[in-house]
Amino acid sequence: MKNKKNVKILIMGSGPTGLGAGWRLKELKEKEFLILERNSYPGGLSFTLKDKYGFLWDFGGHVLFSHYKYFDKVYDEVMKHDYYSHVRESYVVYSKGKWVPYPFQYNVHHLKDKKVLYKIADDVINNSYKDIRPSNFREWILHIFGEAIGEIFMFPYNFKVWATPPELMDFKWIGERVATVNNRTLLESIILKKDHVSWGPNNTFRFPKHGGNMELWRRIAQKLKQHIIYKTEIKKVNLKEKYIETNNGRFYYQYLISTMPLDIFFSISNASKGLKQKATRLKHTKVHIIGIGLRQPMPTNLKNKCWFYFPTSNTSIYRATIFSNYSPHNVPDIKKYWSIMTEVSESEYKKIEDNLKQKVVNGLIKLGFIRNKKQIHHITHFSKEYAYPVPTLKRDGVLNILQLYLRKYNIFSRGRFGGWKYEVGNMDHSFMQGVEVVDKILFNRPEITYFSPSYVNSKKFKETQL
Ligand SMILES: Cc1cc2nc3c(=O)[nH]c(=O)nc-3n(C[C@H](O)[C@H](O)[C@H](O)COP(=O)(O)OP(=O)(O)OC[C@H]3O[C@@H](n4cnc5c(N)ncnc54)[C@H](O)[C@@H]3O)c2cc1C
Structure with a gap:
């Protein structure tokens, strides 16, 4: 083996969870930790793609609404004043012009x-x-x-x-x-005929002025840069001997925080066949992003609008975000262009249609979001296999067995797909799962987010421990 390293705390993945763990370790002045990331950039699913025409696309509408003062402080510290604050203007679309406020x-x-x-x-x-x-x-x-x-x-x-x-x-x-x-x-x-539009935790949200949603994660990763190794893919995990194999060599650890999908983690580990089989019962969806770069003028009824839900069968889109409304810098020149970012899901129960891009565009024209095809500058399509961790009836039973097993080997699988709990799978939750797991490892403090999701998401929640 060309390269061998010993690390006290090894973190797999530089998405929000891995960065949360890294942030907390740095704050606690712990030096012996490493974050390994297979991509050449941080952020995980919270990344932003810049296409060849200079348009930015998040991986779906990433609306940040924090449940935590700790997370808000981190946001303020790294983003300073480089963000816009938006008030949610969001609708459910039935047909052309027939919108019900969310x-x-x-x-x-x-x-x-x-x-x-x-x-x-x-x-x-x-x-x-x-x-x-x-x-x-x-x-x-x-x-x-x-x-x-x-x-x-x-x-x-x-x-x-x-x-x-x-x-x-x-x-x-x-x-x-x-x-x-x-x-x-x-x-x-x-x-x-009274409207109630301000319900819910996400009725106001912040969005970076530049760089899309990923800017927050890029800045956090920048502060941890001496601890992150990019382009390093974990390919095997030896549970008992406490090491992982990567394209950059072998890494031994005392504690492992994994943020990769839990089913894949088991498949590349030397756990028993039975456990690997159990892990395949965890279900996820794939999501396609079809980003449409458009020429101005934007229809006047879309000004200041944030996102739209589409329950009807006349389009396969479930949500569309008027992405250039989040920041004018999401397009190369706001005087010339604007953008819509649409999301379509796929699974073993729901296949995507042929000619998805064309069908998405036709739907948007029919529903009055785009005037005609001449308005379209270009279309960018990308997708991710692991997008939504589905809360199936079997999920909690499977998670209990797998997580208890990993605990015996000082392994903590956390985050959107590491922990597989959609209810605490947003960016703020994921970051805090990373923070809290570090406190568990170092001080044996309880992990409130991962183990008490309803409490964390309720109005009663008070952070007491940090
Ligand atoms: C369509 C969609 C919409 C969303 N909307 C919102 C929203 O509105 N608001 C909100 O707060 N959140 C939203 N989210 C959730 C947000 O994306 C997640 O909370 C967050 O990215 C999860 O962080 P994580 O670190 O747990 O996992 P991930 O982001 O998945 O990061 C895991 C990291 O591990 C790396 N990795 C995986 N396998 C390996 C390997 N073998 N070797 C090395 N590295 C590996 C990956 O490359 C990745 O960087 C949305 C997500 C999706 C998919």
Whole structure:
């Protein structure tokens, strides 16, 4: 073996989780740690692509809403004033010009059709599923919203995002991530035509002026640069002897923090066949980004808009972001260009259509987002196999077994796909999973984010330990 190294704490991956761990170690003046990253850049799924025409594209709409003061302090320290603050303007699209403000279930009066509104109200008030204890996501939707909101919004939209039948999904991940509905808000919407648009944790968000969403991670990585080795892919893990093999040699560790997908981690380790098999039960979706660079003028009704949800079958897009509204520097010259970034999901249950790019464009023209094909400057298409960790009914059982097993070998698998918990798989959560796992290793402190997601996502959450 040409290259051998001993490291106290080895971190696999320089996405938000790996960088969170690195940040905390540096803050604690711990010198003996290394971050190994297979890419030549940091950020993981929170990267930003610059295409050959100079347009920037995040990997999907990355809206930063933090649950943590610690994370906010880090953001302020590295970003200083180099960001814009946005107020969410987000809609659910039904047909050309027919938009319901998000969250849909609080603003249904925009549907206007009286028969549909009657059915929605009747279903919520006299919901025959109210007394049934839900055992999966489908039943949870019916239990909370009734059939009408289920059929008009929740079922079609969630299938588009999750690419997984809702009866195979759990609902315990939801916490405060989905706006539930109460009779008063619904009646206020239908009878008084009152809008409730400020619900939820992401109603204001920050976005870097330059460099896309990745700028935050680039700056954090810059501060840790003497600890990061890029273009180093972990290919094998020897659990008992505590080393990993990479294209840059062998690395021995005392503690390993892995942020790569947990199923792949097991497949490249020398764990038993049974455990490797178990890990394949963890399910994920693939996401395609179709970024459309456009010539000005932008339709006036898209000014200041952030993102749109598409529950209907007239396009395979589940979400579109008016990306040049996040920062004018996301396009080479805002006087000449603007941009829409669309997302389409794929899985074993949902295949993507042939000619995806063309179909996405046709859908946007039909729905009034693009005037005609002449407005299009270019289209950039890229995708990632691991995009959403699906909270299936089997997930928690599998995670408990795999994580307990790894603990015996001083291995901590954390982050969006390392931990496989969507409910704590956002950027702030991932960064904090990295921070908290370091405190676990060094001080045996509890990891609140990974093990108590509902608490962290609730209004009751108070950071006490850092
Ligand atoms: C479509 C989409 C939309 C999203 N929207 C939002 C949002 O609105 N708000 C929000 O806060 N978050 C959002 N996220 C989540 C955000 O991207 C994640 O929270 C974050 O990137 C997870 O960080 P991580 O470090 O856990 O994992 P990752 O970002 O996946 O990073 C893991 C790192 O490990 C590296 N790696 C993997 N295997 C190996 C190997 N064998 N050897 C070496 N290195 C390896 C990878 O290259 C990568 O750099 C979104 C994600 C997606 C996919």
